[in-house]
Amino acid sequence: MNEAVSPGERSTILVVDDHxxxxxxxxxxxxxxxxxxxxxxxxxxxxxxxxxxxxxxxxLLDLMMPIMNGWQFYSTLKSxxxxxxxxxxxxxxxxxxxxxxxxxxxxDKPIDxxxxxxxxxxxxxxxxxxxx
Amino acid sequence: MKxxxxxxxxxxxFLLARISYLTTLPAHVINGPALAWLPTGFAVAAIxxxxxxxxxGIMLGSLLSAFPSIETWPGIAGFVLADTxxxxxxxxxxxxxxxxxxxLCCGWDVTVFILVVAFGSSVFSAxxxxxxxxxxxxxxxxxFWQTFIVWWVSDFLSVLIFAPFLLxxxxxxxxxxxxxxxxxxxxxAGICAGMIYFIFSMPLGKDTGNFIYWLIPxxxxxxxxxxxxxxxxGIFLLAVITIVATSLGKGPFVEASIEESFLYVQSxxxxxxxxxxxxxxxxxxxxxxxxxxxNFFLLASHELNTPLTVLGMQSFFLRDxxxxxxxxxxxxxxxxxxxxxxxxxxxxxxxxxxDLLLGARIVAGRMGLELKPTDLKQLVAxxxxxxxxxxxxxxxxxxxxxxxxxxxxxxxxxSFVVKTLFLNAVKxxxxxxxxxxxxxxxxxxxxxxxxxxxxxxKELQSNIFERFGRLGQLRFLGGLGQGLFISRAIxxxxxxxxxxxxxxxxxxxxxxxxxx
Numbered sequence: 001m002n003e004a005v006s007p008g009e010r011s012t013i014l015v016v017d018d019h020x021x022x023x024x025x026x027x028x029x030x031x032x033x034x035x036x037x038x039x040x041x042x043x044x045x046x047x048x049x050x051x052x053x054x055x056x057x058x059x060l061l062d063l064m065m066p067i068m069n070g071w072q073f074y075s076t077l078k079s080x081x082x083x084x085x086x087x088x089x090x091x092x093x094x095x096x097x098x099x100x101x102x103x104x105x106x107x108d109k110p111i112d113x114x115x116x117x118x119x120x121x122x123x124x125x126x127x128x129x130x131x132x
Numbered sequence: 133m134k135x136x137x138x139x140x141x142x143x144x145x146f147l148l149a150r151i152s153y154l155t156t157l158p159a160h161v162i163n164g165p166a167l168a169w170l171p172t173g174f175a176v177a178a179i180x181x182x183x184x185x186x187x188x189g190i191m192l193g194s195l196l197s198a199f200p201s202i203e204t205w206p207g208i209a210g211f212v213l214a215d216t217x218x219x220x221x222x223x224x225x226x227x228x229x230x231x232x233x234x235x236l237c238c239g240w241d242v243t244v245f246i247l248v249v250a251f252g253s254s255v256f257s258a259x260x261x262x263x264x265x266x267x268x269x270x271x272x273x274x275x276f277w278q279t280f281i282v283w284w285v286s287d288f289l290s291v292l293i294f295a296p297f298l299l300x301x302x303x304x305x306x307x308x309x310x311x312x313x314x315x316x317x318x319x320x321a322g323i324c325a326g327m328i329y330f331i332f333s334m335p336l337g338k339d340t341g342n343f344i345y346w347l348i349p350x351x352x353x354x355x356x357x358x359x360x361x362x363x364x365x366g367i368f369l370l371a372v373i374t375i376v377a378t379s380l381g382k383g384p385f386v387e388a389s390i391e392e393s394f395l396y397v398q399s400x401x402x403x404x405x406x407x408x409x410x411x412x413x414x415x416x417x418x419x420x421x422x423x424x425x426x427n428f429f430l431l432a433s434h435e436l437n438t439p440l441t442v443l444g445m446q447s448f449f450l451r452d453x454x455x456x457x458x459x460x461x462x463x464x465x466x467x468x469x470x471x472x473x474x475x476x477x478x479x480x481x482x483x484x485x486x487d488l489l490l491g492a493r494i495v496a497g498r499m500g501l502e503l504k505p506t507d508l509k510q511l512v513a514x515x516x517x518x519x520x521x522x523x524x525x526x527x528x529x530x531x532x533x534x535x536x537x538x539x540x541x542x543x544x545x546x547s548f549v550v551k552t553l554f555l556n557a558v559k560x561x562x563x564x565x566x567x568x569x570x571x572x573x574x575x576x577x578x579x580x581x582x583x584x585x586x587x588x589x590k591e592l593q594s595n596i597f598e599r600f601g602r603l604g605q606l607r608f609l610g611g612l613g614q615g616l617f618i619s620r621a622i623x624x625x626x627x628x629x630x631x632x633x634x635x636x637x638x639x640x641x642x643x644x645x646x647x648x
Contacts, residue, residue, distance in 0.1 A: 019438055021473045022526065025445040028466060032449070064434075093437055110441040113448045 001123040005033070011124040012054050015075060016046040017062035017091065024059065035124060042066055043073025050083060057124035059088045060107070063099065074101050087123045089116075138189030141178055145171045145193025148339045152286075155375055155394075167375055167394050168401070169286040171197065172257070173294025175219035176249065180295075181302045184220060191216040208286065210264015218287060222249045231594050236296060238420060242413035246406060250291040250568035258284035285398050289371075292405040299366040300361040312357035318359065324350050324366065328373055332383040344384050344400065351404060355411035363408045371401050424599075431613065435484055439477035446470060476521070477533060490548070491599065491614045494621040501542040501625055508546075512568055515550045519558075526558050533569035537577055539648050545622045546646070549630075552615035553581040553642045560640065561585035576628065576645045584639035593634060619644075 013035045023039040030037045038053050040046035042065040050056075059077070063070035066120045070090065078084050088104040093113065099106065105119055148170040155167035175190045198208045226234045226244045234241045262279040312320065327350060331343045347370065354363040365478040377383040378397050385396040450470070453459045462470075493499045509532075516523070516530055523530060550568075557566045561583035570579040588596060599617040616630075623630045627647045634640035 019442070021442040021477055022438065022445070024447065024469060024473055025442055028469070029445065029449050032453070032461070081415055093434065110444045113445070113452075 009059040010034060010036040012038055013058050013060060014038045014040065014046060014049070014053070014056040015060045015119060016040045016043060016065070016070070017060070018042055018065040019062070021106065022062070022091075029113075029116075030120070033120065039066065043068030043070065043076070046073055047076060056086060058120060059086055060091055061088055061104075062091050063094070071099075071101070074104065078103070089119050089123075134185065137182065138186055138192070141175075141182075141186050141189030142192035142196065145174060145190060146196040148174050149193070149197030152290075155379065166286050168289040168293065168371065168554070171215065172218060172222075172254070172287045173290035173292075174298065175215070176222050176291055177295045177298035177302065179219050179223045180211055180299060184223070186308075187216060190219060204268040207264050207268030208231075210260055210267065214257035214259075214261040214264065214283075217260070218253055221256055222253035222291065225253060225368075229461065232591055236299065236409070236412065237416040238402060239413045242409050246292070246409060249295075250288040252292065254287035255283050257287055271387055271623070285402075285445050289398060289405075290399055292409070293368055293371045293401060295408060296360075296405075297364040300364040311359070312362075317358060317362070320350075320353060328370065332373065332377045334384070347404065348407065348600050351408055352411060355408060355415055360412045360416070361413055367405050367408045368403065374401060426643035428613075432484070432488070437483065439480045442473060442477045446474060474645065486615060487618065490618050494618060495599070499621060499625060501545065503540045503542055505538050506541045506543045506546065508539065508570055508579065509534055510536075511543060511547055512570070513581075515547055515554055516568070519551065519555065522555065522558060526561075527559055527563050528561060529565040530554075531565060531567045533567065534571060534579075537570060537572065537648075539646060540579060541626060541646060542622070546626075548623050549619040549644060550579070550581070552619045556642075557581055557585070557640070560587075561564040564639075572648060573645075575648055577648050579644040579646070580641055581644075583641065587636040587638055587640055588632065588634040589636050593632060596632065597630070 014031050015023055015030075015037065017023055017026075017039075018041050020041075023041075027037040027039065033095045037052075038049060038056065040049050044067045046059070047068070061073065068076075070092075074088060074090075077086070077088065088101070090099055090101060090104045090106050091109055092099060092106060094106075107116060107119065122124045152166040152168065152170045170195065171190075175193075178186055178190070191212060194212045195208070225248050227239075229244055229248060230241065234244060236242055236245060237641050256299040258280045261283045262276050265279050266276055324347075327346055331346065334343070351363065351366065354366045358366070361528065374383065374385065374397055378385045385400065387393045387396065450459070479606050490499070512532055512534075516532070554566070554568065562585040564584040567582045568580070569582075570577055572578075597616050597620045599614050620630050623644055623646065628645045630642060630644045632640060632642050
């Protein structure tokens with residue numbers, strides 16, 4: 001549970017996954033940890049959502065999705081100057097070598113929670129602590 | 133570029149014809165048919181690789197090769213017609229029979245290749261060619277059968293031996309890699325060469341024919357260890373050596389007359405090439421079965437991983453709250469969500485396990501039916517009601533048409549069929565309305581499930597009812613790819629049938645026919 005971030009300055013984490021149950025569970029966990037949750041069911045939806053939400057501190061990305069998969073979303077994101085430096089954490093059962101996304105962190109499925117927490121702290125809280 | 137390719141084909145065809153003429157039977161039989169007419173095998177492979185459009189190249193090559201040996205115009209016309217239409221027919225017929233592109237990968241394709249492409253379509257060219265020869269030689273009907281047999285055998289031998297060799301090296305067909313390493317291939321090739329040298333260099337007069345059987349284990353080794361390329365190349369080289377050696381009066385096939393010798397050569401080459409083809413087909417099926425199994429494990433673990441991930445998240449989340457004594461922080465809505473997610477994920481896993489068990493029972497031939505009077509209208513309504521949450525998420529309208537209708541069916545299994553077809557329609561229906569209707573047609577009730585979604589590509593329609601038919605495509609859509617396989621088995625066990633009509637981009641109709 002995150003006591004370091006007050007409700008007024010909650011960071012947004014964008015979750016891109018086509019399974020509603022995974023999005024629902026991540027919403028509960030991330031909101032309970034004090035983050036603001038935004039969800040998209042595929043890469044296309046996520047790209048449409050990005051301009052409408054505050055800049056996310058991290059994107060949790062599934063790979064196998066209809067309409068626009070994780071790889072297509074990742075390469076579009078990295079080619080957009082506005083979003084290219086948003087950290088991406090890939091949720092996958094593949095190894096980091098197999099997914100061929102050099103800059104992305106990998107979070108194994110089934111999800112390793114201490115690591116999810118570690119990554120969300122790393123990307124979404126350290127900057128705030130430093131600025132304080 | 134196309135005309136240049138046609139020209140190249142014509143030149144190669146002509147050169148192969150010149151080489152084949154070297155194996156022509158003596159002139160007292162007829163001019164023309166050779167022991168193995170290489171251009172036919174080449175033309176079949178060329179059409180399979182390039183397409184039907186190269187026929188002018190084949191026709192030109194055939195015309196060029198006819199001139200030196202056939203002197204009359206009816207003779208030339210018959211020769212060219214036979215040699216051009218034969219490979220076209222040989223490539224069109226199997227596609228027609230199989231309803232798809234054919235590959236020399238597995239049992240059914242190879243059976244069609246041997247019976248239809250090699251033996252069948254060559255009957256046509258042999259008939260037309262022999263009639264042309266009779267016309268050219270002034271109605272001497274006596275030579276018809278003689279010419280027919282020689283022509284037919286030389287054409288089918290070329291297709292059996294030369295076409296698989298060219299196709300294996302063309303990259304057009306799916307050619308699995310050989311299992312053997314370089315050293316093993318080198319040693320194996322050396323043993324083959326030594327054996328062939330031994331067999332063909334034995335002095336005449338001894339009973340050398342028996343030694344030819346020694347080549348069979350070598351062909352089997354090639355099939356197992358050197359793959360399709362190895363076995364087709366080995367058999368092609370063996371054919372060349374056999375023909376050349378027999379022409380030079382060496383080897384186990386040399387008999388008193390050259391016709392007799394060549395007959396033995398042809399018979400041996402036919403048997404050995406069919407052995408090679410059947411062997412590679414069997415090994416191709418084994419490879420495909422292993423690939424299917426591995427893909428299935430991958431898919432099954434992926435499918436089980438998602439509900440496990442969700443349930444794992446729940447356990448972690450609740451334990452975390454409990455340890456921090458914050459369970460009461462959960463709002464009533466969050467508690468309801470947790471239970472809802474829990475129930476739905478466990479249902480997904482239960483459905484997957486049910487699918488696996490049903491699929492395994494069907495394969496083992498142990499699917500029993502529990503028949504009882506069942507109302508189809510009620511059954512359809514129940515299935516749709518049970519899956520209302522999925523329909524709601526997809527935002528799909530469902531229209532049901534049909535009167536109350538009772539039949540003696542296995543209610544649970546027919547529910548499975550309706551559920552599979554309905555959920556497929558939701559998955560592939562792109563959110564457009566779905567219609568489920570049933571009506572009586574004679575002694576059957578026909579249930580149609582229609583969507584207006586992405587449709588099924590023509591080339592995939594023939595295998596959607598196969599086990600794991602969807603593997604490799606659309607994996608993100610979930611399921612183990614055996615719903616339609618199970619559904620068809622259930623419907624067939626009831627004495628009915630299930631068919632699909634689909635236009636890509638316009639939608640799909642599955643029709644289930646059940647006896648009333």
